[in-house]
Each structure stands twice: as structure tokens, then as C-alpha cells.
Amino acid sequence: MSDKGGKGSSLPPKGIKSSLKSTTSNGGSFKGKEDGSTKSKKGRKVQFDSDKVSPKSSGKTESLFSKGNTGKGGKGDNTASTVKKSPSKPPPPLELKVEQELPKNAKCIMDAEALQILQGIQDQMVILSEDPSIKIPASFDRGLQYAKTTGNRYTDYQSVRRILETLKEHGVTEGEICVIANVGPETADEVFALVPSLKGKKEKLMEPLKGVLDELAKLKQLA
Amino acid sequence: MFFHIILERNMQLHPRHFGRNLRDNLVAKLMKDVEGTCSGRHGFVVAITGIENIGKGLIRDGTGFVTFPVKYQCVVFRPFKGEILEAVVTMVNKMGFFAEAGPVQIFVSNHLIPDDMEFQSGDMPNYTTSDGSVKIQKDSEVRLKIIGTRVDATEIFCIGTIKDDFLGVINDPATA
Numbered sequence: 221m222s223d224k225g226g227k228g229s230s231l232p233p234k235g236i237k238s239s240l241k242s243t244t245s246n247g248g249s250f251k252g253k254e255d256g257s258t259k260s261k262k263g264r265k266v267q268f269d270s271d272k273v274s275p276k277s278s279g280k281t282e283s284l285f286s287k288g289n290t291g292k293g294g295k296g297d298n299t300a301s302t303v304k305k306s307p308s309k310p311p312p313p314l315e316l317k318v319e320q321e322l323p324k325n326a327k328c329i330m331d332a333e334a335l336q337i338l339q340g341i342q343d344q345m346v347i348l349s350e351d352p353s354i355k356i357p358a359s360f361d362r363g364l365q366y367a368k369t370t371g372n373r374y375t376d377y378q379s380v381r382r383i384l385e386t387l388k389e390h391g392v393t394e395g396e397i398c399v400i401a402n403v404g405p406e407t408a409d410e411v412f413a414l415v416p417s418l419k420g421k422k423e424k425l426m427e428p429l430k431g432v433l434d435e436l437a438k439l440k441q442l443a
Numbered sequence: 444m445f446f447h448i449i450l451e452r453n454m455q456l457h458p459r460h461f462g463r464n465l466r467d468n469l470v471a472k473l474m475k476d477v478e479g480t481c482s483g484r485h486g487f488v489v490a491i492t493g494i495e496n497i498g499k500g501l502i503r504d505g506t507g508f509v510t511f512p513v514k515y516q517c518v519v520f521r522p523f524k525g526e527i528l529e530a531v532v533t534m535v536n537k538m539g540f541f542a543e544a545g546p547v548q549i550f551v552s553n554h555l556i557p558d559d560m561e562f563q564s565g566d567m568p569n570y571t572t573s574d575g576s577v578k579i580q581k582d583s584e585v586r587l588k589i590i591g592t593r594v595d596a597t598e599i600f601c602i603g604t605i606k607d608d609f610l611g612v613i614n615d616p617a618t619a
Contacts, residue, residue: 327447
């Protein structure tokens with residue numbers, strides 16, 4: 221079963237028997253760098269072998285190898301990414317790519333903002349629910365519940381928003397800002413660990429991020 | 444995470460709803476049709492927040508139904524790969540545990556649970572570290588990272604991990 225199709229054209233697949241390469245796109249990138257230890261990456265969903273669980277999960281991967289491993293153009297669909305460093309092909313870290321996946325007019329909102337909106341709607345729903353034919357969907361309740369537990373961290377989400385806007389000048393995207401707000405990290409290292417896409421700008425961001433986190437710490441509600 | 448987004452939909456209305464309350468009927472129908480649904484692109488529509496615009500109605504040939512294009516704003520919840528979320532554990536078994544964050548179900552396989560945590564069965568099955576200091580059981584809160592999502596007709600299902608730095612059980616005053 222050699223690599224079919226366009227990708228693996230330069231690659232001599234002989235002797236590399238272990239590959240149950242159902243995803244040939246992975247095979248295509250082994251430009252001779254093959255250690256023969258291509259673990260069978262079945263499908264793309266979230267299957268992974270137990271023998272991939274190497275103790276070296278540093279969480280940060282050194283992506284020196286060709287990034288062509290991700291069959292789907294860098295979306296980081298490799299489930300093994302960021303967690304396991306498989307011997308021959310450390311996949312790139314899983315990055316949050318919000319903006320590409322949603323239409324342009326989508327606005328990321330923090331959990332605290334969502335909470336305000338949903339609570340407003342819930343008040344109206346109370347009036348509406350007297351009408352028996354209207355039923356409130358379960359996902360609304362669950363969404364509200366979730367927003368309550370996570371959104372209660374900050375009392376004043378407008379100041380939080382203002383503070384995080386300053387990070388935008390340093391090139392942090394909306395999606396990343398929302399993740400930072402929702403997670404409520406305590407140290408800058410935490411931010412870089414949890415949002416790998418910021419690592420590229422680590423030096424630039426370190427100082428402003430520390431300032432921002434200090435400000436946020438003052439606003440945190442000890443719920 | 445939550446998003447505030449403008450979506451568009453073509454609503455069909457039967458003539459019996461026409462009249463003074465046409466707009467209200469249209470909005471009510473929209474809410475009934477859309478709230479609570481989910482799609483792969485937008486995630487769960489949690490709530491509609493407002494109507495942006497209702498276009499001119501077009502009568503369908505052959506029937507009396509009229510189609511209105513409606514633009515509306517809504518709050519959606521969509522999980523993303525690479526996102527960090529806090530979820531509440533709903534079930535623990537030896538394959539891993541299930542957790543819920545908003546309307547979304549997340550499964551964390553035992554391969555993605557740190558190796559020092561082991562499954563303990565019992566009437567309250569849980570995962571515990573070897574020294575017993577950290578425990579994951581039903582109703583625990585955990586911070587996890589989403590690594591994969593799957594959408595079907597009515598719900599979104601995710602796979603998560605807690606094997607990274609700063610992930611795992613949340614003990615409120617202390618560390619994550």
C-alpha cells in the first residue's frame with residue numbers, strides 16, 4: 221500500500237511496512253525522514269493508540285519537522301498534538317483558529333457578557349413561558365447554567381473587556397482574548413501554555429500580558 | 444465559547460398567520476424553529492437576541508405560503524479545537540469520563556488523563572492520583588482542552604484532554 225496520489229510521489233515507501241496508512245496525506249510528508257515508526261493513524265477523528273502515550277508530554281511540541289503531517293492544512297487535527305511526542309513526527313500544537321471558521325460578523329463574547337445577555341432573555345422568558353405552547357429549549361438552560369458558573373468570575377466585564385482590548389494592539393486575536401478571559405489565568409506562563417498560538421510572540425507579549433493579568437487579578441471575584 | 448452572530452434564514456408562513464400580528468408570528472416561528480438547534484458551522488443556537496431585518500415576502504407558486512428571509516442576531520455556543528473550557532463531570536468509567544460544558548458533551552479518554560491518575564471503581568467511580576491528592580468524580584469541575592469535535596443533527600460532541608499543563612481538576616482557592 222504505497223502512498224497513493226499526489227503527495228507521496230517522491231517517497232520510496234518500501235520497507236516501511238508498519239504504516240496502515242489510511243490517511244495517505246500523512247505519508248506524503250515523510251520526505252525521507254522516515255523512521256519507520258509510523259504509528260497507524262487511523263482516521264482523523266480522535267483515535268489514538270495507547271502506545272503513543274509517551275511520558276514526554278511536555279505539552280509543547282517542537283515542530284521542527286515538516287508540518288505537512290497534518291493532513292488538513294494546519295488545522296492541527298492530529299489528536300496527538302500537544303500531548304504526545306511521537307518519535308518521528310511531532311505534530312504542530314493545536315491552535316485555536318476561531319476566526320477562520322466563523323463568518324466575519326461573528327463576535328466572540330466572553331462568558332460574563334454571555335451571562336448578561338442570557339439573563340436578560342431569561343427574564344423575558346418568564347413572561348413568555350406563561351404561554352404553554354412555547355417551550356424553552358434545553359440548550360438555553362444549559363447555556364445559562366454554564367455561563368453562570370464560568371461568567372461569575374469577574375464582577376465587571378466591561379473593565380475586563382477594556383483591559384483585554386489593550387492586548388489587541390499586540391496582535392492577539394479576539395478568540396484568544398476570549399479564551400484568556402474565560403480561563404482566568406494567574407500567570408503569564410499559564411497563558412502561553414494554554415494558548416499555544418501566542419507562543420510565537422512570547423517575548424513581545426510577556427510584559428503587557430503580565431500587566432493585564434495583574435489588572436484582571438484585581439477584578440477577580442472570589443465567588 | 445459563546446459568540447454573538449447574525450444569521451439568516453428563510454421562514455415560510457401560512458396565510459392564516461397574516462394580519463396584524465404577522466411580524467410577531469414570524470418571530471415566534473423563528474424562535475421555535477431555531478432555538479435549541481445546532482449546526483456544525485455555528486454550534487448551538489442558545490438564544491435569539493434580536494431581529495435585524497425581515498425581507499419582503501415571496502409567495503410560493505402553487506401554494507399560498509410566503510417565504511420571508513429573516514436576519515437575526517443570536518448567541519451561539521460553539522466549541523473549538525484548541526479551546527480551554529471548564530466542564531462539570533457527569534459520568535466516570537474505566538474508559539475515561541464524560542463532562543458537560545453548556546449544551547456540549549465532552550469525553551476525556553483515559554489515554555488523555557495523566558498517567559498517575561488511576562481509575563477506582565466503586566459506587567462513586569473516580570480517577571485518583573497515586574497519593575490521593577487529586578480526585579475526579581461526578582460533579583467535579585475540570586479544566587480541559589478540546590481536541591476534537593463532532594456534530595450530528597441535534598448535538599455537538601467533543602473529545603478533550605487534561606494531560607497538558609494547567610489542565611485538570613479545579614480546586615477553587617488553590618491551583619488549577
